Amino acid sequence: MQCPNCGRNVRSKNQCAYCGHVFNKQEVAELKEETRNEDVVQETPRRSSGGFSRVLWGIIKLVLAVAIVFLAFLYGPRIINQVVDYFQTSDTEVVQNTPEEPVTEAPVTEESEGEEPSEDTQDSESETEDSAATSETEESTESPESEESNADGQLSIVNQEVNLDEYPLTNVALEFNESLDNVDSTTFNFTIDANGETVELEDDYSLVKDGQILTISFNDPSVAVLSTDAQEQVLNVESESLGVSESISYEVPTTSLDTEQAEFFNSTITDNLTSIGDVSAVVYPQDAEVPYVYDDQSVEADALISWFVLGFTFNAIEDGELTLEDPVVVSSDLVAENDEGIVATAEEGTEFTIQELLSAVVEANDVSAMNHLIQETGGPNAFNLWLNESNYFSTRVTQMLTMQESGQVTGAVTSAQDIAQLLNKLANNELVSEEADATIKELLLNTPVTTKYPEGQIAGYQTRYEIASADTNTAQQNYAGIVELEDTYYITVILTSNFTSAEEVVPAISTSISDIVTYFETGQTPEEVAEEEAAAQAEEEAEAQAQAEAESLAAEEAAQSQVNVVDESSPETGTVGEDGRTYSNQYVDNIGSYVNLPEETVYDETTGETRPAEWFFDESDGRYYYR
Secondary structure: OEOOOOOOEOOOOOEOOOOOOEOOHHHHHHHHHHHHHHHOOOOOOOOOOOHHHHHHHHHHHHHHHHHHHHHHHHHHHHHHHHHHHHHHHHHHHHHHOOOOOOOOOOOOOOOOOOOOOOHHHHHHHHHHHHHHHHHHHHHHHHHHHHHHHHHOOOOOEEEEEEEOOOOOEEEEEEEEOOOOOOOOOOOOEEEEEEOOEEEEOOOOOEEEEEOOEEEEEEEOOOOOOOOOOOEEEEEEEEEOOOOEEEEEEEEEOOOOOOHHHHHHHHHHHHHHHHOOOEEEEEEEEOOOOOOEEEOOOOEEOHHHHHHHHHHHHHHHHHOOOOOOOOEEEOOHHHOOOOOOOOOOOOOOOOEEEHHHHHHHHHHHOOHHHHHHHHHHOOOHHHHHHHHHHOOOOOOEEEEEEEEOOOOOEEEEEEOHHHHHHHHHHHHOOOOOOHHHHHHHHHHHOOOOOOOOOOOOOOOOEEEEEEEEOOOOOOOEEEEEEEEEEOOOEEEEEEEEEOOOOHHHHHHHHHHHHHHHHHHHHHOOOHHHHHHHHHHHHHHHHHHHHHHHHHHHHHHHHHHHHOOOOOOOOOOOOOOEOOOOOEEEEEEEOOOOEEEEEEOOEEEEOOOOEEEEOOEEEEOOOOEEEEO
16 A cells, blocks of 8 residues: 555555554545455456367376386386496495595584674685685596596406315406496406416306306316415406406415326326327326316317216206107207218108117217207207306307218317316216216216227226227327226326327327326336236246146156066066056166066146156166156
């Protein structure tokens, strides 16, 4: 309302607060009417909308709502994980790289309302503002470095754990500061520093990712090196693309390998085989903690890949995925090139049972049967996954198995140590189960005979379970078997390649197996055993000769004791005497004349027949004797 006297807006309806004018009744009534007119708000007529537009708008809102719910369901978890990873990464980087200083807040000064701040307070606020400005400057300087580090994908190891419970199997868990979504088997390069040498693991390991933890598993490549003390090893983890260069140190346990046995094993392989071609070898006695290894490396598996096919198939049977009676239809896509086995020569669509395929693998190294078994149990990828999970890090199929004209099976790689590990499980009935392992061993009794095994040369031999390359294979000559003696067993694996003649390498493998097992069992070298056997044989021959001479002399003395002196009362020639013997003229050597003596015969050991006795005269007692 406006005052009628001074024209100013006033709230009171009785008197103006500015000029003091007191309103009369008429002025009060006019002021009230003016107020009512000002309070009236004119209504704006609403535009009416049609029913179709309203329905269409409702449909659009419904579609938008459904789309939002669908997108939230589809991308929501991913966005949440990225947000969580971002904040976790940010926190980890701050803790490690740019630790923040604790912030000290400026003291707050309480002042009465409406009171002007004092000079001291103004100075304090000014200092606080300067400090805050300085702090903001430092954070902005460090932030680009942190962002640059994240942009470059820098990783670092924040924690590690080494597990050697199943040594030489080594498991190393590495916890990184960031997510490992973009990490694969090609990201890192792993090497081992041991005994003054650096060994690259190449592809002989497995990697398992779990969030920010990467676990690498491998068999210690220096396990063949003997030491009486714990050895320090270093695992080097390198990634140039991610800027990772870390080293993890740990001590491997001591082993109880016999030094003399290890030296003999190495020298035997070196002397017998390395001059012929490339060789890897393992011998694994029953009572050894770890195997004796010679130059273990990944090589073409040849026929020995069948060891792993057997293990994979019987594991599938044990898990209920297959039975021995399940039929398998022959597919031409799985028939190996140059294969002439029963599966390869069968017509398309022919059925074989799992049992028949296993028998073909064992009895004939049937490559096409192996391909069908691998496919039937999940395919090559499932096979390789099982190999990796079973810690056979050097073994894998790289393509469908094929047969070369040389007799070599190609398409898979393995190592002597992987094969020895599988055979050790089988020897202890730990490959699949006790029942399944017994079935596998029974199958293996039907493998083809190979001259790479030294038949009849190992004392105490009971039986063996073996798979070997064909003796005519001109590309590779491999042998792997469990040799059971009376009280123990020996696992022997020898892999050879790049030789000039199979006829030369096959007997060398046989000699090596015989020499190594004999030395490990008796503690004697082959030369010592040969000398001992020769001495024993000579002693036996001498004893036999002495016994024969003694028996001959005894027989002669016995015969001589039966001859009496021939005197004048002897019967005439051709007559029978009182003693029942026939008498006739017998030639006496030492007197050179005939005398009437008994007709006697003796056994001639030289001819094996009887002959007339030879008589002689003994002048000392005047008697005739025969021999």
